[in-house]
Amino acid sequence: MSWELDNVYDRNKEAPYTFYIPSKQVIDLLDIGDIVKLIFLGESEKDGLAGERMWVEITERNGEDFKGLLTNEPYDLKDLKVGQEVLFKIEHICDTEYEDPSSSEWDYYFDTKIMVSKDVLDRREFNFMLRDNPNNEHDSGWTVLSGYEEDDFLSNSENFQPISIGAILNIDNSILSIIDEKPLCAFERNKEGLFEEIDDYDWDSYLNG
Structure with a gap:
């Protein structure tokens, strides 16, 4: 496989005030049918940590383990396509469609x-x-x-x-x-x-x- 999912907790440790991660309150709400955003890293991006941020629809959840279907068309990752099944964990989720109670704190840091x-x-x-x-x-x-x-x-x-x-x-x-x-x-x-x-x-x- 020429891609892997980025660990957003690791990114947040490196930049705790500018790299947003969803709060536990939001993560606990996630269920089948919800949309979450993951960061997909290609071979040339794993060291540079850029990657493509794409939405995945959750089809199965078992605690911290998820299955989902990719809803975006990848720009550069040739081994991925819309509708492809993706296995991921909580540490791979960089955003959700839920309003996050902690967003005002992040707005202060960003704005x-x-x-x-x-x-x-x-x-x-x-x-x-x-x-x-x-x-x-x-x-x-x-x-x-x-x-x-x-x-x-x-x-x-x-x-x-x-x-x-x-x-x-x-x-x-x-x-x-x-x-x-x-x-x-x-x-x-x-x-x-x-x-x-x-x-x-x-x-x-x-x-x-």
Whole structure:
């Protein structure tokens, strides 16, 4: 067989705030006739973890084991066809047609934006955070820096980009304890690796610079 099903729990462990998996409450509802989405990986995709997301109609359930019929026409996987029987387990289900009670939490992780320097994304590390007043409903107001940026880098707006707050939590979720701090505030990572507030941050220079 030239394809296999991806384990969505493994993907979620790698990106717990941006890779959605259905809640147990939704999984428990699944029964014959329901439609679920699985990720099919081809030979060339198993390392890159891209794959094709396709819907499967459940025809049999035995606890955590399922049988179903593929309802999509595969784009690139030649060994699969519409109507083909697929055997799968709970860990292969990446989405369902049910409304998930936990969806509001996921919406926050996906939709709320945080401004980061590209050096943070390159290093997968950040050591400084400040929160200004948000510009809109999806703007958190937070800006995140690695702490290694030079002045020339910081003065160029092209070196910054907005990303979902979930993506920054994937790097370090210890900031969950401060993410709801009200503007204006600034935090820096200390020698113990913990973020502590900068009480004397120069907000006048920041806001009027």
